[in-house]
Amino acid sequence: MRETETVAEARRQMEICNACRYCEGYCAVFPAMAMRRAFSAGDLAHLANLCHGCKGCYHACQYAPPHPFGVNIPATFATLRHESYAQHAWPPAMGRLFERNGTVVTAVTVLAVTLVLLLTMALQDPAVLYTAQTGTGAFFRVIPYWLMVGMAGLSFGWGLFAMGMGAWRYWRATAPGAGLPPASLGAAAEAAGDILTLRNLGGGGHGCNDLDDRFGMTKRWLHHAMFYGFLLCFAATTAGAIYHHVFGWKSPHAFLSLPVQLGTWGGVGLMVGTAGLIWLKTVTDPGPVAKRLLGGEYAMLGLLFLIAATGLLLLALRHTGAMGVMLALHLGFVLAFFLLLPYSKMVHGAYRGLALLRNARERRAGRG
């Protein structure tokens, strides 16, 4: 991690926090901070990615603005996290995509949707976009099977690979000097538990300051709806693929079939979660928010919402003439999502997971 102004500012604030320590009960960041006396740029990137943005420390801070010390850990760490995404992106030149991320996400989405629509019209009879298609293989009459699988496989594979490379670069750059035991199963299980429960948005049992200085669980539940909705959608796709390749059952599947059920409930969760999180961002106390990053966050939440919405509309309209357009739109959004995986807010999942894993190892090593 390079020394930047944000790194220096995060260090200044952490040195105040480390002499104060009032916030030790909120989340994993402060006990992890207390294990250190000096903060390298890598340490700070690690702590920033460990921060879940619960804002408890901001509302409790005697040094928060308008105090001259101006301690604002949630906003500073959000900015630092963002810098860490940009610095460790792979290939490195692509890190620039984080600069105006809202614009990038929106532009890629528009281009991907346009591309899918144009390809569909170029490769098939444009009329498929407007006429009802029914029966086995209906979807593939709109978008050929080879194209759907080929583009999805390539874009998703690329997205995962580039994100993995970025995460690997981050992991190495934030590695502490020495002394940690190798990653154990126990530490991995602990980190997985932290991810699946969002324990760090719990604020010691009372929730986080998601709206203002009140404690609440709204953000945690909305993120759960989005996260588990996303996993269900992923499971739906996987189940569909198994149906296709293992059992030879071709889509569209019946409403009560496993892929459709998983996808439907996943889509509902994803819509509720993303819409709720967008709403939360518009009404929350702006004090601890890094406003510069909001564009990218809104854009990614919006994209996820559109994927879910078009997926559900596709289900509802699949027997009508609107199916073709809806399928193209849905797959366009999905393509955009895959392409944007390594260059958007989505990378926070990998970085946060690694930070939680490092934290679990540090806790187990019992340093401090």
Next chain:
Amino acid sequence: MDFERVWDVLVVGGGNAALCAAISARRAGASVVLAEHAPRAMRGGNSRHTRNLRALHRAPTDVLTESYLEEEYWDDLLRVTGGRTDEALARMTIRASEHAPGFLRECGVVFQPSLSGTLSLSRTNAFFLGGGKALVNALYRTAERLGITILYDTEVQHIALEDGFAREAIVAWRGFPRRIRFKAVVASAGGFQANREWLRRYWGDAADRFQIRGTPYAQGRVLRNLLDQGVQEVGDPTQFHAVANDARAPMEDGGLAMRLDCVPFSIVVNRNCERFYDEGEDVWPKRYAIWGRLIAQQPESRAFAITDSTALTDYLPSVFPPVRAGTIRELAGALGLDPDRLERVVADYNAAVRPGAFHPTKLDECRTEGLTPPKSHWARRIETPPFIGHPLAPGITFTFLGVKVNARARVMMQDGKPSANLFASGEIMAGNILGQGYLAGFGMTIGTVFGRIAGEEAARHARN
């Protein structure tokens, strides 16, 4: 805001004691208006900087370990005050402290078990999750929910007293003069520690070099106003609670993180490179409160903790990085001290250090022999570069002067009669119980206990 209305209760101040009084009065059925001098973002007085409250408990609770009973609590208080306390009021406060955490919890305050860097107080003190500002946030939220009218940026400048009866209050409300009428009033407006002119009366120019650790709004205006109108005073007006602060801290509102815990692991010299007190007299939690005054009495109210790299991890890190140097001479230069003298004082000290087993948190065997003043514990040679220096200044927490109250929180007049409708809670009356010294978390206990009494009594008076 309706300034024509006659309120049941006016609460003057915006910290924990004021909020406990306001909430208790409102729950007892009174209409309540609270006047806080600070703007919303800086509300809460010194409570904003606090962290815990000392509570009697018979058995372990979710946030307090073992037990802490009346006699031990009383002994602790007696020891720190050297007897300058009112036993009846003190014992009443101690007994009522058992219910203080429960009351605060009902008001939305969240407690946590203590973890690190807390002077090992988990047995006697309940810690607020996130500290005092989180407590203040919860109390204001509760006050708003109960329908208490809260006025920020509102300084109470005068409470008109006639024969012990409070008629009305004159306030500056967002810069405009206004009058607030009420049936009863609770004064919870703190001490005068942020009023340098007042401090200068007792301390002369040295007062300009004292750092005010907490809120700059503790100007003592209400305290002065009441004392000038025949209210009986308690507490030594010249005395204050002060700790060793970083000399580079802001002059006001630097808060807790400015304190330095390095003294027992250092030698401390003044501007003339003279040691002036046994740095290792006792464990730091028992001694940290005397060092502010010790430093205040030194030339230019400054001192310098000198140690070396071996001690660096024995105390909590400082906000401002220590001054480091390869030699004692260079360190003296960096701190603005005379290099020859500092070298001599370190050499004399090193020669007097006796070997022994070092233990940072216990009274260990490491001491000096034949040195004046001695260093009784944690004395190790200062010889491993880089050498470390922390400049120290006195950081004032609160003043001891206050108004006299009775057990019903009624303010006492100089003629020995209680006021008809003037009550007090918090720092403004803490001197009744805490005549000198300090027990960690006891200020918040007094504030909570007397806030509740004052609020209930004021409401009772207003409804009769």
